Amino acid sequence: MARIELSRLAHSYRPNPSGPADYALKEFDLTWDDGGAYALLGPSGCGKTTLLNIISGLLAASHGRVLFDGEDVTRLPPEARNIAQVFQFPVVYDSMTVRDNLAFPLKNRGVPADEIDRRVKEMAEMLEMTADLHKKAQGLTADAKQKISLGRGLVRADVNAILFDEPLTVIDPHLKWLLRSQLKHLHRRFAHTMIYVTHDQTEALTFADKVVVMYEGEVVQVGTPEELFQRPAHTFVGYFIGSPGMNVLPCRVDGAQATVGEHVVRLRGGYRALPQGAKTEIGVRPEFVTLSRGEGLPIQVERVDDTGRFRVVKARLDGLAFNALIPEGAEIPADGVRASFDPQATNLYVDDHLWPAEGEA
Amino acid sequence: MDKKYDNRAWFMVLPVVLLVAFSALVPLMTVVNYSVQDTFGNNVFFWAGTDWFEDVLLSDRFHDALWRQFLFSGIILAIEVPLGIAVALAMPRKGWLVPVCLVTMALPLLIPWNVVGTIWQVFARPDIGLLGYFLNNVLGMSFNYTLNPLHAWITVIVMDVWHWTSLVVLLCYAGLQSIPDAYYQAARIDGASKWAIFRHIQLPKLHRVLLIAVLLRFMDSFMIYTEPFVVTGGGPGSATTFLSIDLVKMAIGQFDLGRAAAFSIVYFLIILLVSWAFYTVMTGKTKDSQ
Numbered sequence: 027m028a029r030i031e032l033s034r035l036a037h038s039y040r041p042n043p044s045g046p047a048d049y050a051l052k053e054f055d056l057t058w059d060d061g062g063a064y065a066l067l068g069p070s071g072c073g074k075t076t077l078l079n080i081i082s083g084l085l086a087a088s089h090g091r092v093l094f095d096g097e098d099v100t101r102l103p104p105e106a107r108n109i110a111q112v113f114q115f116p117v118v119y120d121s122m123t124v125r126d127n128l129a130f131p132l133k134n135r136g137v138p139a140d141e142i143d144r145r146v147k148e149m150a151e152m153l154e155m156t157a158d159l160h161k162k163a164q165g166l167t168a169d170a171k172q173k174i175s176l177g178r179g180l181v182r183a184d185v186n187a188i189l190f191d192e193p194l195t196v197i198d199p200h201l202k203w204l205l206r207s208q209l210k211h212l213h214r215r216f217a218h219t220m221i222y223v224t225h226d227q228t229e230a231l232t233f234a235d236k237v238v239v240m241y242e243g244e245v246v247q248v249g250t251p252e253e254l255f256q257r258p259a260h261t262f263v264g265y266f267i268g269s270p271g272m273n274v275l276p277c278r279v280d281g282a283q284a285t286v287g288e289h290v291v292r293l294r295g296g297y298r299a300l301p302q303g304a305k306t307e308i309g310v311r312p313e314f315v316t317l318s319r320g321e322g323l324p325i326q327v328e329r330v331d332d333t334g335r336f337r338v339v340k341a342r343l344d345g346l347a348f349n350a351l352i353p354e355g356a357e358i359p360a361d362g363v364r365a366s367f368d369p370q371a372t373n374l375y376v377d378d379h380l381w382p383a384e385g386e387a
Numbered sequence: 388m389d390k391k392y393d394n395r396a397w398f399m400v401l402p403v404v405l406l407v408a409f410s411a412l413v414p415l416m417t418v419v420n421y422s423v424q425d426t427f428g429n430n431v432f433f434w435a436g437t438d439w440f441e442d443v444l445l446s447d448r449f450h451d452a453l454w455r456q457f458l459f460s461g462i463i464l465a466i467e468v469p470l471g472i473a474v475a476l477a478m479p480r481k482g483w484l485v486p487v488c489l490v491t492m493a494l495p496l497l498i499p500w501n502v503v504g505t506i507w508q509v510f511a512r513p514d515i516g517l518l519g520y521f522l523n524n525v526l527g528m529s530f531n532y533t534l535n536p537l538h539a540w541i542t543v544i545v546m547d548v549w550h551w552t553s554l555v556v557l558l559c560y561a562g563l564q565s566i567p568d569a570y571y572q573a574a575r576i577d578g579a580s581k582w583a584i585f586r587h588i589q590l591p592k593l594h595r596v597l598l599i600a601v602l603l604r605f606m607d608s609f610m611i612y613t614e615p616f617v618v619t620g621g622g623p624g625s626a627t628t629f630l631s632i633d634l635v636k637m638a639i640g641q642f643d644l645g646r647a648a649a650f651s652i653v654y655f656l657i658i659l660l661v662s663w664a665f666y667t668v669m670t671g672k673t674k675d676s677q
Contacts, residue, residue: 082576084576104572104575111572114569117573119588121587121591130587131576131578178573179576
């Protein structure tokens with residue numbers, strides 16, 4: 027178990043990167059606390075797997091350093107880093123039995139036989155594969171193979187960190203939920219540092235204490251699920267987290283109020299000294315929108331989807347797509363609908379990045 | 388749902404039947420025809436039953452050639468398969484060296500067989516051949532493949548290894564390239580040694596291509612004719628007279644058509660039988676585990 031620090035880390039797959047576009051990972055600093063459960067969230071191709079492979083040592087970063095408990099491991103191979111990693115697609119050793127597969131990482135490290143036996147049994151129980159231990163891995167289903175891969179990742183007790191690269195992609199939904207709670211349980215019991223890559227926000231938010239959101243090779247926010255929801259640091263986070271995502275509306279800002287089109291929106295604090303010529307937008311989550319005939323911004327309702335617990339109103343505001351979440355039973359006016367926002371939950375974005383109000387950090 | 392059967396559909400396979408008949412069955416039947424008949428000339432044949440078969444199967448000449456043939460195929464398989472795997476493992480997996488290696492490997496396969504024979508016939512000659520001259524005059528050995536049966540065998544085997552190991556290499560290389568990177572990554576994470584990676588990832592994944600390699604090399608080596616014929620002509624004595632060389636001597640040298648025809652059929656059946664045995668053994672193992 028270890029604290030993992032990434033210091034001025036960047037990576038380019040090209041030998042001589044010139045512009046930012048050549049970098050798969052743009053320079054950043056990040057610390058993963060010992061024993062933390064992290065999710066690494068982002069769309070496909072944003073650099074999640076690259077980052078994971080740099081931490082595990084499968085890939086040597088082109089720039090910057092990786093430190094485990096303060097010790098520089100940037101140039102160490104994976105076997106010297108004592109790290110476990112589970113991949114997106116199942117990797118099993120076909121010629122071995124399930125038991126030998128699970129024992130393999132332990133055998134390679136010279137763990138005593140009785141200890142191996144104990145841990146393999148424990149792991150098989152957790153994965154509900156005790157009855158399959160003697161079977162050859164080759165004939166098993168994709169589900170079972172991926173469970174073995176997970177088991178091989180989790181079987182070592184003393185690892186510095188366990189990395190999961192979208193490990194549940196091939197697993198059916200019910201089992202997915204089961205395995206995820208098992209992982210959570212294991213994390214509470216052994217307090218390994220766990221990093222879990224996914225592009226599924228539900229998976230990220232249920233697994234992790236802290237979520238690292240990546241977008242186009244950049245780490246755009248690190249925070250608790252709560253923080254990601256309340257104060258998305260980047261318009262992408264607002265859009266990516268939550269369903270439907272945050273409404274982002276272009277505006278002009280004047281002190282404590284913003285003007286969207288012709289209409290004035292109250293903000294939670296004053297804003298001064300905004301950069302000249304920058305793109306300014308307000309972001310408000312559909313959860314904090316109220317609809318009425320009274321005051322607010324006029325919208326044209328296009329569709330109302332009833333999910334059972336609340337209703338999703340899909341509308342247009344000055345031609346832009348706009349969503350609102352309305353509690354079950356609340357009234358939606360038939361015409362002349364206006365939307366107003368909770369000022370506390372209305373964020374200002376300057377060039378896509380969250381801009382603090384005066385007095386905020 | 389009731390399926391409609393229309394036996395006229397069988398006419399659809401007629402072209403294939405005709406093609407196979409003319410390319411394989413008819414020539415084969417001619418041989419079968421000769422193998423059960425005898426003649427005293429004038430194109431008059433009479434029924435000989437299984438006489439030729441008994442004659443061939445009981446003759447020392449056939450036994451000796453068959454034994455030499457099995458020994459030859461066994462030795463070259465024992466050398467070429469492990470060597471081919473080793474070379475394939477040593478080849479680079481990416482970069483500009485890949486095409487260089489592949490083309491170099493493919494070269495021996497592109498040389499006509501009698502040219503390969505000629506190359507080695509000259510190369511190994513003690514008087515003017517580079518190899519033969521070097522062995523005799525620099526290393527001081529007395530190497531002469533035209534006089535010494537062991538030297539003749541060594542020459543023929545080294546020639547075959549030189550000519551055909553590439554085939555095993557190319558097949559294995561293709562098999563290795565098809566292993567997804569994730570396997571190697573997982574093995575590194577699991578701390579597997581080079582040997583463990585070979586034993587548990589590479590070798591199992593090579594199983595299929597190795598089956599093809601072993602079958603091809605067995606069949607080819609069991610039918611080998613041109614190269615040893617050019618180098619040693621089956622000699623010294625009959626030391627390197629393999630089945631096909633013996634067969635040609637019998638059929639064309641002695642014009643002993645009945646015996647040669649029986650010989651051919653037995654020869655064909657042996658190849659079929661051994662190939663089937665290889666195939667069954669090598670695929671049977673995987674079926675157990677599934």
